[in-house]
Each structure stands twice: as C-alpha cells, then as structure tokens.
Amino acid sequence: MAKIVIIGAGIGGIPMAFEMKENARKEDEVVVIADTPTFHFVPSNPWVAVNWRKPDDIKVELAPVFKKKKITFIQQKVTRIHPEQSQVELADGNAVAYDYLIIATGPKLAFDEIPGLGPEGHTQSVCHVDHAGPSGEFWEGFVKDPGPIIIGAVQGASCFGPAYEYLFIAETDLRKRKIRDKVKMTYVTSEPYIGHLGLGGVGDTRGLLESELRNKHIDWICNAKVDKV
Structure with a gap:
C-alpha cells in the first residue's frame, strides 16, 4: 500500500489527484491537502473582474467532489515538509506521512516587488478569485x-x-455599454514584444495580437521598466 499526498487543490493539484487515483492500485490512498475549502476556475477570473460572472459562479466545494472520488481531503495549511521523515506538518500541529509527495501549490504572488502594485496598493488584479471580486466592484464604479x-x-x-x-474582455464590455469611445486604453507589458507571452511567442501570436490591438485602437508599451522607489 502506498500513500500519495498532494499539496494544493488548484488547476494543477486537482487533475493530479484524479489521475493518481485512476492509476493507483485499489489499496493505495490518495490524499489532498489544501488551505481552502473550494476550488476556483482561474481562467474565469477576468470574467469576474468585469461582472460577467460572480465569484461563487466559479467556485466548487472540494469536500463532496473528493469524497465521491474516494480521495482523502484535508483542509489545512502546510507549514513544513520533513523529507527525512517523509512527513508533511500541518498548521494544527498534526503530521501526515507519505510515500510519494506531489507539490502543486501554484505561484506565490509577489506584489511587494513593485511599490504600489496589487490589490493592497493602487492596482486591481485577476490573479485570484478573491482579487477578481473586488476588481468587479471597481469596474462597476469605473x-x-x-x-x-x-x-x-x-x-x-x-x-x-x-x-x-x-484587456480584450474589458474592451468588449465597454463596447457593449456603448462607452468605448470614452476610454483610452493602454496595454503595458514587460515582454520584449507583443505576443511573446514569456514563451518566445506561440505560433504567430505577435502578428495576431499586434493586429488585434491596432484594430481595437489600443496603445501598447513593451519591455516597460518600472523604477523602484
């Protein structure tokens, strides 16, 4: 019998848990540890930020889903991993032993790297559903x-x-509201060129996006530098 522990229940962790359960032996146990009771579909965050969806529309309760799949779910924050003992330490002081450990916690947001960046600063965010909800409130006022x-x-x-x-969802929403002509839109990116995507481009993303931005009359600035204070 093997115990497979997965830390994280997002877009990476949940598919991994399902695949592990499908490929594991009957006697093996799959355990998911996450500090949230819900999964949210990250690609829908931009929709929430212009009120095309509400936060609850893109959230799913994890416990019933994992129970149906016969996957053990522990809603706790992981505070430390002890590889020598093959254990994961939880915020409540308990420890979970493992034979195999998969870390699927996703990125750690670092708004503090740039003064004023992020929801606690002077900008909106679609990085998390908890950011997208307030961004939707901001958009309603905007x-x-x-x-x-x-x-x-x-x-x-x-x-x-x-x-x-x-960018394109907001632009479409402005057109639907018939106020696009009142909004000058500027796209700022640290990419070396539009459509680079951090991947050196995907197919002709550069040409496609440059054309789309021109057609929609959106100014853009690439490889922008933001000075730290």
Whole structure:
C-alpha cells in the first residue's frame, strides 16, 4: 500500500489527484491537502473582474467532489515538509506521512516587488478569485465615470495570458455599454514584444495580437521598466 499526498487543490493539484487515483492500485490512498475549502476556475477570473460572472459562479466545494472520488481531503495549511521523515506538518500541529509527495501549490504572488502594485496598493488584479471580486466592484464604479485605463503585466510575471484576456474582455464590455469611445486604453507589458507571452511567442501570436490591438485602437508599451522607489 502506498500513500500519495498532494499539496494544493488548484488547476494543477486537482487533475493530479484524479489521475493518481485512476492509476493507483485499489489499496493505495490518495490524499489532498489544501488551505481552502473550494476550488476556483482561474481562467474565469477576468470574467469576474468585469461582472460577467460572480465569484461563487466559479467556485466548487472540494469536500463532496473528493469524497465521491474516494480521495482523502484535508483542509489545512502546510507549514513544513520533513523529507527525512517523509512527513508533511500541518498548521494544527498534526503530521501526515507519505510515500510519494506531489507539490502543486501554484505561484506565490509577489506584489511587494513593485511599490504600489496589487490589490493592497493602487492596482486591481485577476490573479485570484478573491482579487477578481473586488476588481468587479471597481469596474462597476469605473464604467459609471469612464476615463483612461492601463492594463498589463509587470516585469517578473510568469504568465501573461490573463492580462491579454482581461484587456480584450474589458474592451468588449465597454463596447457593449456603448462607452468605448470614452476610454483610452493602454496595454503595458514587460515582454520584449507583443505576443511573446514569456514563451518566445506561440505560433504567430505577435502578428495576431499586434493586429488585434491596432484594430481595437489600443496603445501598447513593451519591455516597460518600472523604477523602484
């Protein structure tokens, strides 16, 4: 019998748990440890940020799903891993032993790297559903009194797709509200060129996105530098 422990229950952790359960032997146990009771579908965060969806629309309770799949679920924060003892230490003081450990916690957001960045600073975010919800509230106020807006991703970003998604979703929402002409939109990115995506481009993403931005009359600034104070 083997005990397979997975830390994290997001887009990486949940599919991994399902695949491990499917491929494991009947006597093996799959355990998921996460500090949240719900899964949220990250790609829908930009929709929440313009109120096309509400936060609860993209959340799923984890316990019933894992119970149905016969996967053990522990809702706790992991405070330490002890590889010598093959144990995971939890915030409540308990320890979980493992034979195999999979870490799928996702990125650690580092808004503090740039002064003023992030929901606690002076910008909105779609990195997490808990950010996207307040961003939707901000958007509701913005469309009542529209003006110039800057959207983008700063240096050090590991995933640029959501910034583009939010840009085009916001632009579409403005058109639907018939106020697009009142909003000057600027896209700022630390990529060396539009469509680089941190991957050197995917197919002709550069040409496609440059064309789309021109067609939608969106200004853009690439490889931007933000000075630290």
